Amino acid sequence: MDIDQIVKIHKALGDRTRYKIIQIIGKENCLCPGQLDCSLDGIPLSTLSHHLKQLSDCGILNSEKRGTYIYYSLNEEIIRKYAPDVYDISINPVKPKS
Template sequence: MSNSGGVELVEAVTPCCPPLTERPLTAEEAERTATMFKALGDPVRLRLFSLIASHEGGEACVCDISDVGVSQPTVSHHLKKLKDAGLLTSERRGTWVYYRVEPNVLAAMGQLLTGRRPR
């Protein structure tokens, strides 16, 4: 979606699932969760995700994270996969796209695996 200022915001899917130790996942929850982990299962995507999550301010311009040993089109492909999995959001500012980890995704993934609720 975009606003009148030409900024493109992409809505992402937030993890929905309870801790694995709480109850069995439904088929839909398992599908959604597997999509997220599958997206992180590629070393380049995991690196990109880590670069964005650890970048100052929790946001990174594509120009700051492109040096991961693959071509720019490949970086774009991997970033799209992370966005499609609901792990990232993006915002276009002029000619650059800025990426941010979906706000609740790290806490939700941690909760899923550890069973601990965020503080």
């Protein structure tokens, strides 16, 4: 992977909404935008699509078309390699101490 791709990955992870999208998809494994929309507090679908495209373009998300819907999942290889802390939080969320 070249340096431009690595920079794209880190820029994508620098946005709070995209970070939250990764956390949600990591917990659920595979979601379409309509399913994500409910968890993101009223973000317009067009904005959500923009975030998903950026995450897909840099390789963080995989996309799979099923009928008329596109489902997104984490590209675990890319996340583990370039953002291991994000992977750990997405798959194994930190629980608050009692």
